[in-house]
Amino acid sequence: KIGLNVELTGEMPAVGASAKNAAELFISQQNAAGGIPIGDQKVPLELVIGDNAAKADQAASVANKLIAQDNVIAMVGPDASACAIPASEIAEALKCPMISPWSTNPKTTVDVTTGKPKEYVFRACFTDTFQARVLAKFVLNNLKKTTAAALYDVASEAPNGQANLFRETFETNGGKMVAFETYTTGDRDFSAQLTKIKAANPEVIFLPCYYNDVPLIVQQARRLGITADFVGSDTWSTPEIIKLGGDEINGSYFCNHYSTQIATDVAQKFMTDYKAKYGQDPDDIAALTYDSFGILTEAIKAAGKLDRQAVRDALAKISAYNGVTGSFKFEGTGDPMKSAVILQIKDGKFVWVANATP
Amino acid sequence: MNALEVHDLTVSYGDIRAVKGISFTVKQGEIFTLIGANGAGKTSTLRALSGMLKYGGRVVYEGTEIDAIAADKRVGLGLAHVPEGRGIFGNLTVMENLKLGAWLRKDKSGVAEDLERGLTAFPRLRERKDQAAGTLSGGEQQMLAVARALMSRPKTLLLDEPSMGLAPKLVQDIYRVVREINAQGVTIVLVEQNANLALKIAHSAAVLETGSISLIGTGAELLSDPRVQAAYLGA
Amino acid sequence: MAAVVAFFKKLGANRYALPVLLAAGFVLSLVIPQFGLLNGYVQFVLIMIGINIILSASLNLVNGYMGEFSVGHAGFMSLGAYASSVLTVKLLPDLPDAFFFLPVIVGGLVAALAGFLLALLSFKTRGDYLAIITLAFLMIVKSALENIPYVGGPRGMLGIPKLTTMAWAFFWVVVTIWVLRNLLYSKFGRAIAAIREDEIAANSMGVRVREAKILAFSVSSFFAGVAGALFAHLLVFINPSSFDILKSTEMLVMVYLGGIGSLAGSIIGAVIYTLLSNWLQPLGTWRMVIMPLILVLLMLFRPKGIMGFRELPWFLPKREARRKDS
Amino acid sequence: MSALLEVRNVSRHFGGLKAISGCDFSVTEGHAHGIIGPNGAGKTTLFNLITGIYKPTAGEIVFAGERLDGMRPSRIALKGIGRTFQNIRLFKQLTVLENVRIAYDSQLHYSPLEALITLPRMGRNEAESIAKSSALLEAFGLGALSDSLAGDLPYGLQRKLEIARAIALKPRLLLLDEPAAGLNSGETAALTEFLRWVRTEYKVTLLLIEHHMHLVMGLCDRITVLDFGQKIAEGTPEEIRGNKRVIEAYLGAEEE
Amino acid sequence: MDYFAQQAINAIQQGSIYALIALGYSMVYGVLTMINFAHGDLFMVGAFACLLIASFFPLPFIVILILVMLATGFLGALLERLAYRPLRNAPRVSAIITALGCGLVIENVVLSLSPYAKPMPPLFTVTGYHIGGLSVSTLQLMIIGVSIALMVGLDFLIRRTSFGMAMRAISFDAKTVPLLGIPLNLIISVTFLIGAGLGGAAGMLYGQAYPVIAASMGILVGWKAFVAAVVGGIGSIRGAVLGGYILGTVEVMTVAFLPSTYRDLVAYSLLLVILIFKPYGLLGKAPNQKV
Numbered sequence A: 001k002i003g004l005n006v007e008l009t010g011e012m013p014a015v016g017a018s019a020k021n022a023a024e025l026f027i028s029q030q031n032a033a034g035g036i037p038i039g040d041q042k043v044p045l046e047l048v049i050g051d052n053a054a055k056a057d058q059a060a061s062v063a064n065k066l067i068a069q070d071n072v073i074a075m076v077g078p079d080a081s082a083c084a085i086p087a088s089e090i091a092e093a094l095k096c097p098m099i100s101p102w103s104t105n106p107k108t109t110v111d112v113t114t115g116k117p118k119e120y121v122f123r124a125c126f127t128d129t130f131q132a133r134v135l136a137k138f139v140l141n142n143l144k145k146t147t148a149a150a151l152y153d154v155a156s157e158a159p160n161g162q163a164n165l166f167r168e169t170f171e172t173n174g175g176k177m178v179a180f181e182t183y184t185t186g187d188r189d190f191s192a193q194l195t196k197i198k199a200a201n202p203e204v205i206f207l208p209c210y211y212n213d214v215p216l217i218v219q220q221a222r223r224l225g226i227t228a229d230f231v232g233s234d235t236w237s238t239p240e241i242i243k244l245g246g247d248e249i250n251g252s253y254f255c256n257h258y259s260t261q262i263a264t265d266v267a268q269k270f271m272t273d274y275k276a277k278y279g280q281d282p283d284d285i286a287a288l289t290y291d292s293f294g295i296l297t298e299a300i301k302a303a304g305k306l307d308r309q310a311v312r313d314a315l316a317k318i319s320a321y322n323g324v325t326g327s328f329k330f331e332g333t334g335d336p337m338k339s340a341v342i343l344q345i346k347d348g349k350f351v352w353v354a355n356a357t358p
Numbered sequence B: 001m002n003a004l005e006v007h008d009l010t011v012s013y014g015d016i017r018a019v020k021g022i023s024f025t026v027k028q029g030e031i032f033t034l035i036g037a038n039g040a041g042k043t044s045t046l047r048a049l050s051g052m053l054k055y056g057g058r059v060v061y062e063g064t065e066i067d068a069i070a071a072d073k074r075v076g077l078g079l080a081h082v083p084e085g086r087g088i089f090g091n092l093t094v095m096e097n098l099k100l101g102a103w104l105r106k107d108k109s110g111v112a113e114d115l116e117r118g119l120t121a122f123p124r125l126r127e128r129k130d131q132a133a134g135t136l137s138g139g140e141q142q143m144l145a146v147a148r149a150l151m152s153r154p155k156t157l158l159l160d161e162p163s164m165g166l167a168p169k170l171v172q173d174i175y176r177v178v179r180e181i182n183a184q185g186v187t188i189v190l191v192e193q194n195a196n197l198a199l200k201i202a203h204s205a206a207v208l209e210t211g212s213i214s215l216i217g218t219g220a221e222l223l224s225d226p227r228v229q230a231a232y233l234g235a
Numbered sequence C: 001m002a003a004v005v006a007f008f009k010k011l012g013a014n015r016y017a018l019p020v021l022l023a024a025g026f027v028l029s030l031v032i033p034q035f036g037l038l039n040g041y042v043q044f045v046l047i048m049i050g051i052n053i054i055l056s057a058s059l060n061l062v063n064g065y066m067g068e069f070s071v072g073h074a075g076f077m078s079l080g081a082y083a084s085s086v087l088t089v090k091l092l093p094d095l096p097d098a099f100f101f102l103p104v105i106v107g108g109l110v111a112a113l114a115g116f117l118l119a120l121l122s123f124k125t126r127g128d129y130l131a132i133i134t135l136a137f138l139m140i141v142k143s144a145l146e147n148i149p150y151v152g153g154p155r156g157m158l159g160i161p162k163l164t165t166m167a168w169a170f171f172w173v174v175v176t177i178w179v180l181r182n183l184l185y186s187k188f189g190r191a192i193a194a195i196r197e198d199e200i201a202a203n204s205m206g207v208r209v210r211e212a213k214i215l216a217f218s219v220s221s222f223f224a225g226v227a228g229a230l231f232a233h234l235l236v237f238i239n240p241s242s243f244d245i246l247k248s249t250e251m252l253v254m255v256y257l258g259g260i261g262s263l264a265g266s267i268i269g270a271v272i273y274t275l276l277s278n279w280l281q282p283l284g285t286w287r288m289v290i291m292p293l294i295l296v297l298l299m300l301f302r303p304k305g306i307m308g309f310r311e312l313p314w315f316l317p318k319r320e321a322r323r324k325d326s
Numbered sequence D: 001m002s003a004l005l006e007v008r009n010v011s012r013h014f015g016g017l018k019a020i021s022g023c024d025f026s027v028t029e030g031h032a033h034g035i036i037g038p039n040g041a042g043k044t045t046l047f048n049l050i051t052g053i054y055k056p057t058a059g060e061i062v063f064a065g066e067r068l069d070g071m072r073p074s075r076i077a078l079k080g081i082g083r084t085f086q087n088i089r090l091f092k093q094l095t096v097l098e099n100v101r102i103a104y105d106s107q108l109h110y111s112p113l114e115a116l117i118t119l120p121r122m123g124r125n126e127a128e129s130i131a132k133s134s135a136l137l138e139a140f141g142l143g144a145l146s147d148s149l150a151g152d153l154p155y156g157l158q159r160k161l162e163i164a165r166a167i168a169l170k171p172r173l174l175l176l177d178e179p180a181a182g183l184n185s186g187e188t189a190a191l192t193e194f195l196r197w198v199r200t201e202y203k204v205t206l207l208l209i210e211h212h213m214h215l216v217m218g219l220c221d222r223i224t225v226l227d228f229g230q231k232i233a234e235g236t237p238e239e240i241r242g243n244k245r246v247i248e249a250y251l252g253a254e255e256e
Numbered sequence E: 001m002d003y004f005a006q007q008a009i010n011a012i013q014q015g016s017i018y019a020l021i022a023l024g025y026s027m028v029y030g031v032l033t034m035i036n037f038a039h040g041d042l043f044m045v046g047a048f049a050c051l052l053i054a055s056f057f058p059l060p061f062i063v064i065l066i067l068v069m070l071a072t073g074f075l076g077a078l079l080e081r082l083a084y085r086p087l088r089n090a091p092r093v094s095a096i097i098t099a100l101g102c103g104l105v106i107e108n109v110v111l112s113l114s115p116y117a118k119p120m121p122p123l124f125t126v127t128g129y130h131i132g133g134l135s136v137s138t139l140q141l142m143i144i145g146v147s148i149a150l151m152v153g154l155d156f157l158i159r160r161t162s163f164g165m166a167m168r169a170i171s172f173d174a175k176t177v178p179l180l181g182i183p184l185n186l187i188i189s190v191t192f193l194i195g196a197g198l199g200g201a202a203g204m205l206y207g208q209a210y211p212v213i214a215a216s217m218g219i220l221v222g223w224k225a226f227v228a229a230v231v232g233g234i235g236s237i238r239g240a241v242l243g244g245y246i247l248g249t250v251e252v253m254t255v256a257f258l259p260s261t262y263r264d265l266v267a268y269s270l271l272l273v274i275l276i277f278k279p280y281g282l283l284g285k286a287p288n289q290k291v
Ligand SMILES: Nc1ncnc2c1ncn2[C@@H]1O[C@H](COP(=O)(O)OP(=O)(O)OP(=O)(O)O)[C@@H](O)[C@H]1O
Pocket: B013, B016, B017, B018, B036, B037, B038, B039, B040, B041, B042, B043, B044, B045, B084, B193, D152, D153, D154, D155, D156, D182
């Protein structure tokens, strides 16, 4: 029994929907093969889904339910850091392994009071510290731009963290932030902030914003006559952004967990299966969720028994799992050693531009 | 033809039966008055007649049964009701209140004429025609309510306690107006506490006691009835 | 249904029933976690029910008994949550568990102070305008918290110790209901009801309208703050967006579901709401279709909520109950 | 006997409308004092000025030697002025007893903190309030209806309850705004008796507005007549009855 | 200077949208003294209706606008008929809570049917004018124009026509209205039709200006517009417009001249202060009830 704690309602329903799809795909594939081998018998997997409505308190309550009531062996999710952090506290306290597919915020896997890594919390993605470094370097070295502005959702955990980390690394590496603007979740008019940014005249605008805000920002910026390049984070990574973004988003760069163009065999197979089942290309969340389930079952197999402690120990020992989004290795923390890619949006597609390793 | 025929009318509020099956007839062109103590069911009867309340029994207006007709449609048939408590719209000006009274009428010139007539009959209203009606004194509001009802050119007018809260002189004024309206051919059903006054101008009358009619007759008959004198005239 | 009513009537009439039940409840709330009689999730839900009871009862004081319409209680709640967390996380990190009442009371007092000021500033305002003032207050609190780095800004506070236990939750529910009952059946409670019915007449009958409103707001926001403190130390993580207009909406739903002007109603509303929203989890987005639909249907058939202006005999002080019997 | 209430040169304007202008009169302690005048003369406005619901535009109002103008209505009520309203304003969704208790509450002395944790003093106070309020209702013949909702009472009893509620304040001065409105002549006669009883039983000075001349003439020691916001006459009932101006402005040619 | 002028244009656009939504709140309030908390969601439905119509029938802009207004208008009238009318004699809050519930139902039904945000196709070509450092687009001009036109029209309807008089009469005392021969229910239905239709029109224009539409788009804007309506003086058409522009201006100018995180703090503090000093809003009248 595996729990899935995702954002089906609320601010980012697309995230929850993709995660749910990927999870169901994974489960059905495993069960078609009779389940996973534990000891000498095959055990079918069962999925228990809880909706956290993209809210911190709901996420905690769902985590509680999945772990204490439904007795799951481990929990996958939540994805948004704002939800993943409180849920991770619960998982840690109840000693249940948790893997967040997509929460990039450092605090998810670290106990803030002691500064030590949490024992039971893992993630399937890189962290914001890493991502910010990758992006800052990309802007400075590849794009050769030295002035940047940022516009982000101040009330949302991931964008907020990414913006601040980006500013830090960008400036220590010789760049200059000329404007640093915010909005709040749910806003749709950014003209005031953009006018301000326009006056500061940056070469690049960093937009660590969720996929449904980005298109609006980009369109309003172009309408105001802003010509700077847009750079985004992994918060962009759903094909939805292309659908919503129109012409204006063309040419923008963002940091991602994997690229369909440099896909391995594992990834290739996942992509075809996913497309066959849901009629659309899988996005990052789908891929990472799929991988989270992958490493989890790997760990369960390795543990050889349905015991939370054993599963967590096996997870921590994973050293070379080959997933859709690359290879995984945990080295004493819940953060995998993983590489990132930089993609560009070009004529309705995500085009691979560069690789970045830790 | 009779203006109104009421057969076995009942009105209930939840479990409370306010009117317990009363019947009476109002002749065309007369003043019919309904008197009775507090809570006897007078207001409830009028509300039933104008369609404000659901009721049992039958109401025949100018020969046709109107039980299935909604309140706003009854006004179109010429049945107007000046409710207890006046029901003026306090947030509208005096003028606007009067104009609303003519909602169903299409003849602009006729309406303007009636408006003028109303303001002449009640000079107090002309003085205050642009004032919010809610700030009028009680008596002024009562005049406005009557004037407004007349704007629909009713054939039958239901009046609920028009003298309530009025200065003695104004009561005389209102009653003079009621008589005048009646003289112009409008049938009037008048509900009153002030039995003395009402019975003096009524052609026929009935006494309502806890939801039932206890006496019915001409105005003069009831005025001289010892039971009425004892109970309602404070004699 | 009638049998249930009769049962409660009998139970309510028995004067030993209440203390016995209270004692039993308290012992249970200590014993259950000690011996792990119920799983963690059920305990979590039970504590949430407690917190929600406190919230709906406190909101009911303003929205039900006083007839105003506050949509800002999530703001009071967040003040309580933050104030108490600052205490346990930053100022008194070594506070023994048994002294948990201290940060909770401080949280309540900070919220009460805000309620006091809000009522003081807006005493001239009524109805929909007051609703907006409370809404603006909510937005200001949220936005202020987002701008204070000391409490983590928009990302909120982490590492709050998990101090809210079933016993504490139970304790505070009892305190809330007891205090509110005392208040409601005192001259101040009558003053509040009089204001709801007719402010001008109340004034002319010697009711100090302004003082009564301020009192109601302060007490109500105190308990919203208490609930916030318990909430923070249950979830161990808070951020400003946990206390948004949706949270206020949730409280409104509980109050009107259970019934305005009734403590019993507040309890019923909170229990039903909390249970339902957990049971309906598997329905995903349709859950949020069904819950409001239930509310709408209830409003259509029982516009004042399940208990609207009715009270179970337990919640009446003895003298009232006695008078009603004789 | 001395003047309990003095209205000195009081005016109140609404926009351009002079509802009361330069009104002067005084009420002697122990009297029943009537105010009559045409509709819209400013009688109710005068009551609202005395009880603080409106603030006077000019002039002063003195009660028992103390200026009232500028005070909040609740303060004024606590000084000893009770009132009823022209359009009944009961607490409709509360019981008859609660209506009276709310007014009686001004005599109770305990603090909010005592209320929150029910100290014994509060209990005693409350018990006393129930007893006294019930007794008052009993005296008014409303005892049997204690637990009915005020809004469910028949009209006549609502008027009576409003008076009882005002009496619960223990006022020295009781303002009654058209207590007989909507009563028939028989009922009005009974009300006159009742008001006499109230006046002696509770030792209050009465100031009342009324259009029923039987009541006014039968009950009042003195009558003030207002028209267009100004006093046009004052005197004993006999004097007023014969006053030409009053007949012209108010009473009309034929007396009722 | 350019900077300020540009921000002023931004403020007017933002204000126009708040004003347009606030009008619908005020209109319904003006008649039933009831806050239609579902209005923000009707606004959202307007945007989706526009998307649906536009993706199946390539009609001219104005025709789509009318269809959208009719569709949301009928939804609003239906809501009134089914959910609010039975509560007309119930306590006022019951109706408000019902409206809140209905709003949630609508929002979540749309969410369940369409979890992803949707792109809104442009219905006409937006031309941008760049004069010096200033940019104005036809879309902005259009939003501003439509709001002002609707405001003037509504103001006329309510103040000058007998229909408007009847609406105001209903707000004062609905029971008496039929006694004058005025069809009460019809007028209320039409009021909702217009009010919700306005919301729908706002949603559609909004969708054009911010072409990513989602089920949750109505909540925040809805609440803000409601705030605007109240600050202006709820029930007053001119007040709604004034409130909308004030809110838009304060929001934009705070961002323009202060750190943008202070936006809500400043905007709502100002609104709070306005309401404390003018408890019935800027153009609202204190209920002048005679005692
Ligand atoms: N809305 C209502 N709900 C419940 N009962 C009502 C309602 N209206 C009237 N009643 C009751 O119905 C009975 C008749 O009332 P009605 O108003 O018809 O009397 P009335 O003769 O007009 O009295 P009044 O002289 O006071 O105007 C009374 O007992 C009253 O209490």
